[in-house]
Amino acid sequence: MSRTPNFTGWRAVILHREDSNTERLERQFGLLGIRATRRWEPLSTWADADLVLVDADQGWDDLLPQADGVSGKPLVALLGSEAPGRIAWAMKQGASAIIPKPVAASAIFPALVMAVSIHEERQAAADKLRHLEERIRMRPLVHAAVEKLRAARGLTEDEAYATLRGCAMQRRLTMEEVAAMLLGGAEALPEVG
CATH class of the missing domain: 1.10.10.10 (Winged helix-like DNA-binding domain superfamily/Winged helix DNA-binding domain)
Incomplete structure (x- = not known):
């Protein structure tokens, strides 16, 4: 990716139970012009969002539409654990960035830019x-x-x-x-x- 994306008008789905982390995310997304929806149920299709954030500490295999290492949209893992299994789960789902928990407002924008950039690179490589x-x-x-x-x-x-x-x-x-x-x-x- 050669440019920093403007997230104004983007839709984000936050797959996480409501807590102080999701409140910080939603507040920061509002400042970035992102419309955020929080839910804690499986995402049936990637069409519902421009980017997806997922709780990697509590996530399960059927939470996202596919689990082949290439997500349909930029995917960010929210991770508070250092457990290798949780990190491996996030990678298996296709996460291309991590926001550590507790969420700091300063970590959100760089993680989104990284997730979008890596997602675009993965898509280009898959197309090639x-x-x-x-x-x-x-x-x-x-x-x-x-x-x-x-x-x-x-x-x-x-x-x-x-x-x-x-x-x-x-x-x-x-x-x-x-x-x-x-x-x-x-x-x-x-x-x-």
Whole structure:
């Protein structure tokens, strides 16, 4: 993240029993322009908030919509314990920042900025991984298209690959897309050279 977010108009869900910590959070959120809702029941969907704060001392596995290490929104753990199991639970839920309890007003804004930044980085990494996995899944098409070019034009493997790559570059498509079009008959065999 290259900028500090402006939290005005954001919605936060605080998954915590009411106490002095939640009062401090809600007061500070008001100053930051964040509309906060406090509750102590499972969050059914990430759509209810722009960011989520969770009591990591008392939280349980079904408190959040998913538990695969990538939360749907920036997630901040509220933690008063040094118990390794509670820290591990927060990490498993996808928390990207911690606000220690008792909550100090000065700890809130930096934790929110960190949580948003790390969440965006995780999302970008997950998107890139999905893209690369898709390209790997499509590699057999590239191989098949290279083999088709070799057989049809009498090319070496390197020449067929270079031809396919050149065709992809001309059309500003990925090699996988051009290979799929070539194999599906939507694309004529490109000329060599």
